[in-house]
Amino acid sequence: MSNIGKIKIHIPPSLTINRINFDLDFYTLKFVGPLGSISVNIPNYINTDIGSETISINSNDSVMWGTTRNLISQAITGVTTGFTKKLEIIGIGYKVSFANNLLTFNLGKSHPVVVPVSENIKVNFLNSTTITASSISNVALSSFLHSICQIKPASKDHYKGKGIKITTDL
Numbered sequence: 001m002s003n004i005g006k007i008k009i010h011i012p013p014s015l016t017i018n019r020i021n022f023d024l025d026f027y028t029l030k031f032v033g034p035l036g037s038i039s040v041n042i043p044n045y046i047n048t049d050i051g052s053e054t055i056s057i058n059s060n061d062s063v064m065w066g067t068t069r070n071l072i073s074q075a076i077t078g079v080t081t082g083f084t085k086k087l088e089i090i091g092i093g094y095k096v097s098f099a100n101n102l103l104t105f106n107l108g109k110s111h112p113v114v115v116p117v118s119e120n121i122k123v124n125f126l127n128s129t130t131i132t133a134s135s136i137s138n139v140a141l142s143s144f145l146h147s148i149c150q151i152k153p154a155s156k157d158h159y160k161g162k163g164i165k166i167t168t169d170l
Contacts, residue, residue, distance in 0.1 A: 005065030009055040009073050012080050017050055029072065033079030036136045040075050042068055078136035085145055086169070087131050090154055091162035095128040103131075107152045107164075115148055 011017070012033070020028040026041045029048065042048065046059040046068050055072060059065045077083070089096055089105070097104045103123065105113040117123055121135045121144055135141040145166050154163035 003066075005057050005059065005062075005069045007069065009057075009069065009076060011051075011053055011055060011076070015076060015080060017055075019048075019050070029075075031075045031079050033076075035079050035082050038075040038079055038136060040071050042071075048072070074138050078138060082134050082136050083138045083141050084132055084134040085141060086126075086167045087133060087145055087148065087164060088167060089129040089164050091160075094162070096125075096131060097128070098123055098125060098131075103148070105148075105151060105164075113151050115151075118144065 014034055016032045018030040020030060022028045022041065026043055028039050028041050030037060030039045043064060045061055046057060046064060049056045049058065057065060057069045091108065093108060095106050101117050103115045103117060105115070107113065118140070120137065120140060121133055124132045126132060133141060133145060149164045149166060152163040154161050154165040157163055
């Protein structure tokens with residue numbers, strides 16, 4: 001049995017939760033908070049007991065129990081406080097610029113690399129080599145930043161550490 005699934009989730013007072021019957025196999029919980037709204041699809045064999053202050057997850061399936069609890073917890077965190085990660089560009093002459101919802105990376109290649117930013121991700125510049133990205137969806141934010149890191153990952157240059165890396169310390 002999953003021990004993570006046993007932990008109850010605290011509901012902040014600024015959050016509203018709507019249950020929508022979606023399909024025969026799934027139902028949807030829609031979380032609306034001060035930063036926006038997120039919907040989470042949950043299998044019908046997992047029961048969510050929504051109280052006034054907590055949500056508890058009950059299921060006989062130990063595989064999806066903890067996963068569902070973490071999806072709900074991340075949705076609540078996303079719409080109330082949001083997720084923020086920092087992207088660092090390390091190397092002499094490496095820099096990034098932002099214009100017209102496009103990130104332009106100059107990474108020592110023969111051409112600049114242009115990456116479009118989706119509308120649900122906000123990008124802020126600290127300087128020309130450090131940016132912070134924030135979103136209400138941790139999955140969307142992580143996949144966006146990892147696709148940027150694949151342009152020139154810092155992990156491939158073992159000795160000098162040149163490239164792009166993600167840090168969570170802000």
